[in-house]
Amino acid sequence: MTARYTYEDRLRDHYQAYQLLKRNLRITFVKEIIKTISQNDLRNIYRLIHQKKPLSGQIPLVTAIPQSRESFLYLALFGSLYQCTSQVDPKSQIDVSALVFAWDLFCKTFPTHIREKRPYGKIRPANFNEAWVIAQGIRQGLVELQYCTSCRHNYVIIHRNRFRPVCQICELEKIKKNSKHSFLS
Numbered sequence: 001m002t003a004r005y006t007y008e009d010r011l012r013d014h015y016q017a018y019q020l021l022k023r024n025l026r027i028t029f030v031k032e033i034i035k036t037i038s039q040n041d042l043r044n045i046y047r048l049i050h051q052k053k054p055l056s057g058q059i060p061l062v063t064a065i066p067q068s069r070e071s072f073l074y075l076a077l078f079g080s081l082y083q084c085t086s087q088v089d090p091k092s093q094i095d096v097s098a099l100v101f102a103w104d105l106f107c108k109t110f111p112t113h114i115r116e117k118r119p120y121g122k123i124r125p126a127n128f129n130e131a132w133v134i135a136q137g138i139r140q141g142l143v144e145l146q147y148c149t150s151c152r153h154n155y156v157i158i159h160r161n162r163f164r165p166v167c168q169i170c171e172l173e174k175i176k177k178n179s180k181h182s183f184l185s
């Protein structure tokens with residue numbers, strides 16, 4: 001049985017699809033939340049906006065996003081922006097408007113950082129697809145935002161990632177102190 005959608009449903013979906021595709025979100029991700037527009041039509045909308053074919057290739061894995069400790073600092077900022085803005089429990093569903101808002105604010109804070117192709121810099125999420133998988137990770141419990149009582153900052157942990165689940169701000173401080181110490185001795 002096909003679901004019946006109202007005119008408002010379709011209008012809302014078209015607006016949201018436009019917002020997401022404009023920011024280069026993969027069709028697979030857009031399709032997860034947009035029910036009233038076919039995959040083909042989404043591809044056509046993408047082509048109209050960007051004058052090129054939608055992105056293809058590997059979908060980013062949240063566990064593989066941070067390649068350096070510094071990336072966790074940016075991820076914590078982005079995660080905090082998203083969680084503070086979200087009107088729903090981000091552990092139960094993705095708040096699309098909050099995600100768009102957090103991403104735009106993040107981009108304003110770090111202009112010209114967006115990379116659609118590798119190599120990516122330390123500033124992560126590097127693009128809106130990474131931002132999306134982080135929001136997905138929060139929903140799935142793979143990504144968690146915690147508060148560090150030592151440095152009094154939010155920090156991000158990503159389960160099944162190669163970094164230990166600790167505050168990376170404090171870790172970086174420790175490493176800095178240790179390297180200074182070994183330099184002096």
Ligand SMILES: [Zn+2]
Pocket residue numbers: 148149150151152153155167168169170
């Ligand atoms: Zn800390």
